[in-house]
Amino acid sequence: MTLEIEGSCERLRTKMFHLRTCAAKLRPLTASQTVKTFSQNRPAAARTFQQIRCYTAPVAAEPFLSGTSSNYVEEMYYAWLENPKSVHKSWDIFFRNTNAGAPPGSAYQSPLPLSRGSLSTIARAQSLVEAQPNVDKLVEDHLAVQSLIRAYQIRGHHVAQLDPLGILDADLDSSVPADIISSTDKLGFYGLHESDLDKVFHLPTTTFIGGKESALPLREIIRRLEMAYCQHIGVEFMFINDLEQCQWIREKFETPGIMQFTNEEKRTLLARLVRSTRFEEFLQRKWSSEKRFGLEGCEVLIPALKTIIDKSSENGVDYVIMGMPHRGRLNVLANVIRKELEQIFCQFDSKLEAADEGSGDVKYHLGMYHRRINRVTDRNITLSLVANPSHLEAADPVVMGKTKAEQFYCGDTEGKKVMSILLHGDAAFAGQGIVYETFHLSDLPSYTTHGTVHVVVNNQIGFTTDPRMARSSPYPTDVARVVNAPIFHVNSDDPEAVMYVCNVAAEWRSTFHKDVVVDLVCYRRNGHNEMDEPMFTQPLMYKQIRKQKPVLQKYAELLVSQGVVNQPEYEEEISKYDKICEEAFARSKDEKILHIKHWLDSPWPGFFTLDGQPRSMSCPSTGLTEDILTHIGSVASSVPVENFTIHGGLSRILKTRGELVKNRTVDWALAEYMAFGSLLKEGIHIRLSGQDVERGTFSHRHHVLHDQNVDKRTCIPMNHLWPSQAPYTVCNSSLSEYGVLGFELGFAMASPNALVLWEAQFGDFHNTAQCIIDQFICPGQAKWVRQNGIVLLLPHGMEGMGPEHSSARPERFLQMCNDDPDVLPNLEEANFDINQLYDCNWVVVNCSTPGNFFHVLRRQILLPFRKPLIIFTPKSLLRHPEARTNFDEMLPGTHFQRVIPENGPASQNPEKVKRLLLCTGKVYYDLTRERAARNMVEEVAITRIEQLSPFPFDLLLKEVQKYPNAELAWCQEEHKNQGYYDYVKPRLRTTINRSRPVWYAGRDPAAAPATGNKKTHLTELQRLLDTAFNLDAFKNLA
């Protein structure tokens, strides 16, 4: 039986080889052999099928018949094998002869006439087909037509008329491809002649231009291809490696007459254009000298977005999360999200005071959240525009993260209810690397939002920079090709074409749940902002722009000429909207104060009181009962599913964990387990994301177990802790910091009842996500009155591993803390510690014990408000035998210790203590070891500051006062200009009212964070310890 099948396969292969030999004879000349180069000043009349474009054609020397073209013959052959009637009679005869062993060139017999019924409109052409002299020519011509169709599908966008200004044609490589039939003499490229234009050709299954027809004359084929691919829409999709998706797109753009709009739809479109245009004009009239980054030149953006939202709503989406830059933002807020106009207008009133704490932000960065009825679909829709910094594209991953979270919390596993839309400027989309990082998150299981619709406001300029200087790719959208996203370029002066691609984009997303790009090729009527003079730098472009009729006017004229609206109706629409603006403007005068909290993009219903305050100003104990600790410990040290084989090394790790639990102690990994596991019990979702976090960079975590015998079978014991626990998500991320941290920040925005953690592989790598830290995490609440409880785990410590991997740059985080180094707060205040946390912009800790790490993680959730938490986490301490915590320090009643005071012999006789060493983190263990070795446990006290910021003034004051005769020294392993010294010193001095000097024991200042030489590292450490324990070290310096 098997042999039989193999035998028939072999026969088929031989047949195909024979066919290929026939086809190979037809393999054409290369493009360079056949195509003439057209000069720029070629007369316009030479163009046969569409308006001439100026082009220079550095002709690609590619064979036009690629390996895939002969697939046409193969395709037909297979179809013929199944059903000889499914192919044209001529092919039927050809295949029969070939099958019978006819040599190449002699298999052809003159075909029977084509059926009259199917080709009634092309009778004249029929006789030409009948008259064809030989099969070689027939095959050759059919292959040529197949190639030609494919050429339009691949490269038609290069000749589409995309630029409303007619200057650049949107792609920088604006030559006409050699294989696009721009004039009859180019037919020669395919071995075709003008006389072939009326011959009829069968259409392959990979095109829809025929509509119901299966064959068309060549002239009509070309005309239809030009209609589909070379008008105001340029479609880039042939790089997509999925036949079904390609077919879907072809059908959407090739089907004859598919781009139809009802009069009702046209009127809605016009009304939307009226709003978009008149909104900008209104702002311009009222505040002509204010920056607003107007949309003039791309007014079509508003109907475009509304179309995407309408269509998505129709397909079931009820929550759209958007991110966008400055351009047109106020218009989007007003006309897409429907922010009250008076709220927008009063942002222009420079005399209004801000009602909220914090710095606030400029009007074109603020976010917004609004739930309303979608008038077109009559369904509820929630729209949220995420606040963003000036840093272009930085909000992309944030929007994605928030979208993912909203999907997660409403069980929308396929993205059918919640979706993201991202807007981009052309220069930023091409130039900013975060765009690429964000695209790479788009299809990862733990990061996908099941398709984002990207809309590019491609005004063909970035501030003053011409696209030719701003990017190396032909289009600003090429970055999207990496994820196989289709790209729809569209001339924005054709509003119906824009609406069409927006509908298709929304349908694409709801069909395939993958990203898609709409490139609105437009222009910028004014300068970068309303104050800028664009003629300084783009004189010719702006001369053209001055002549350009606004799109609203053009479209209104078109609809009037079509009789869809009449002039009075149009004018009525305009005055109706102008009146709305005027009335809102009048109301805006009544506003006495600016409320940034009206611009919140992510409300947390129920978390705060109605007036936005925390429900209490205290934090309960973060301890747990022994039972809970033991239960989590036992799951953490076992494999909670049956027949699951883990690696032998991991068995040993779990066994050691089990022993720790038996001894009522935790190490770092177990402490983390205890914190996570207990919060899951309390219904808190936990999401830990970052590079290799599942195992842990240092192989200590092992939150995902892998069956050694079954591929991809994994087990996450953390999800087997309690019967109705919250879910635990742990996910290895792509190798990105900027993108992934932004994503997790967005995820954390969605709900206060989740612990969202991002771990850097090594702490220093956070600097490639600096923008998220500087623009969002540090000042987010101050700018946008929005809290965020994200946790950053940053492995940090000088382990002699060289300048890289050593420092998570604590100095940077500390320098950005908002507590005043020179002002001693009121230490008597009730709940001083909690108030301090409430007032700070973020919390910075370096825990020296697993127990304290456990407590600070739990405190993050048990606090009645949310602040970002930066934790410098250890490397060698993960396995340090002394870095263990007893269950006793984790039981009910225990808390996170902001300061761990000296509790050894020195603390018994504090007067005798000559030096109080203050430190944080791992150096504590070096110091205690050295102190013991030097037998100085009575003379030197060592106190750890675990919470660096907000600074524990109260506890440190007590600690310093306890040792009245001690010198104070700050000791750190980081270089003097790095680490904590510059932050701690002034605060310590304020604490003690400068009554004693604060000395420094540590490494000298340096440019690099650490030495690359192990020996130097150890010498430096020894020197540090010598200074710390030399009681005369500071004598002569006093």
Ligand SMILES: Cc1ncc(C[n+]2csc(CCOP(=O)(O)OP(=O)(O)O)c2C)c(N)n1
């Ligand atoms: C990361 C970043 N770099 C530089 C800038 C300064 N900047 C503001 S707008 C702009 C030009 C943006 O051009 P484009 O993306 O095409 O948007 P357009 O203003 O044309 O709508 C620049 C360079 C910025 N905001 N963000």
Ligand SMILES: [Mg+2]
């Ligand atoms: Mg631009």
